[in-house]
Structures are given as structure tokens and as C-alpha cells.
Amino acid sequence: MTLAKVMSFDDFIKQVDNKKKAFLLFYKPGHEPSLCALRNLEQIESGKEDIFLVDVTRVKDIHGKMGVSSVPTFVIWQSGQVKNLVKGCQSAKYYEQLISGESARKYPSNGKQQKRVTVYSTPSCPYCNKLKQYLNKHGIRYTDINVASDQKAAQEMVRKSGQRGVPQTDINGQIIIGFDVPKISRLLNIPTE
Numbered sequence: 001m002t003l004a005k006v007m008s009f010d011d012f013i014k015q016v017d018n019k020k021k022a023f024l025l026f027y028k029p030g031h032e033p034s035l036c037a038l039r040n041l042e043q044i045e046s047g048k049e050d051i052f053l054v055d056v057t058r059v060k061d062i063h064g065k066m067g068v069s070s071v072p073t074f075v076i077w078q079s080g081q082v083k084n085l086v087k088g089c090q091s092a093k094y095y096e097q098l099i100s101g102e103s104a105r106k107y108p109s110n111g112k113q114q115k116r117v118t119v120y121s122t123p124s125c126p127y128c129n130k131l132k133q134y135l136n137k138h139g140i141r142y143t144d145i146n147v148a149s150d151q152k153a154a155q156e157m158v159r160k161s162g163q164r165g166v167p168q169t170d171i172n173g174q175i176i177i178g179f180d181v182p183k184i185s186r187l188l189n190i191p192t193e
Helices: 009-015 032-042 092-100 126-137 151-161 181-188
Strands: 002-005 021-027 050-055 073-078 081-087 117-121 143-146 168-171 174-177
Touching: 009 021, 009 050, 021 032, 032 092, 073 092, 081 143, 117 126, 117 151, 126 181, 143 151, 151 168, 151 174, 168 181, 174 181
Parallel strands: 002 050, 021 050, 117 143
Antiparallel strands: 021 073, 073 081, 117 168, 168 174
């Protein structure tokens, strides 16, 4: 696997002209969640798949065309269009599953389908970071949405919960306010410690 920088949308299209599938990571240098995503992608040993890197501080014409509104965002591009957007830093194993085409929502140990998990957070929120560490520790894949930089997502969060505080976790449509370990563990079948 190689990491290749993209300088524009046209540059990307030229590089993937003869490929059925491509992968992009939109990131911002010095941004901790972006650095986390880059570190985890560098751990992947998926052979010949290229991952294209889009530095959002330098490349300005590709975000809107792919529907990217926050970083990091991992994009699966297939047959000339966006197939999937995965926001936030994910584990190396999860990225590897996305690239290989495996179902990325299966628990490795029991084969059950994982519930859809979205975390609404801000970079300066200590409980947001504790929540994400807890989910990572238990191998729970989630989409992390930074509501400090994504106004539409912040409005969506308030519409769903009626609350402005973070963290908020959406587990298959059920909203949990704050870092409520017992409730999150129960909904995600995480054994209590």
C-alpha cells in the first residue's frame, strides 16, 4: 500500500482513470484526529491498494465534489463516484476491512452485526476524548463528528436530542447524552468491567 498526495480533483481523476476503486483520506496537518487516521492507515498491510491523501489546507476543489465537510474523512471512490464516507479516526483494522471490502460492522469475536454508532464531539471536550478511548478500547467502530467545525452536524445533533452539550452518542437512533458508560455498554453489549 502506498500513500499518494492529491493536488486537485483533476489530479485525482487522472491518477485513478483506469481503477475501479480508490480510497482517499481528507486530513489537516497538525490536527490530532487527522494524525490518528494517518497513523492507523500507515499500519495497514493491504498490498497494492493506493490511498490518496488530500491536505485540506492546500487542496480546495475536491471537498464539495465528494461531499466532505469535516476531517478526517475516509472516502471510498468506486466507478467514478463516492460510494462511502467514513468520518473520524478509525482503527487500522477497520480501515483494512473497508479497503478489502469485508463487512466492517462485524464484531470479530462473535460475528454479530455492530450497531451504527455516531459520536458528536469537540476537540476541547475531555469527556468526548474519554468516550472515544472507551469505544476504541472495546473495538467499537464509530463515526466521530466534530460539531465545533461542522455547523450542519451541530444543528442535526440538537434536533435529535434537544441538547447542545457534548459528547452525544447516537447508537442506532438512540441518543445518549454525556459519557454514560453503563448505558453505552448495555446498548453495545460491552461486558462491564
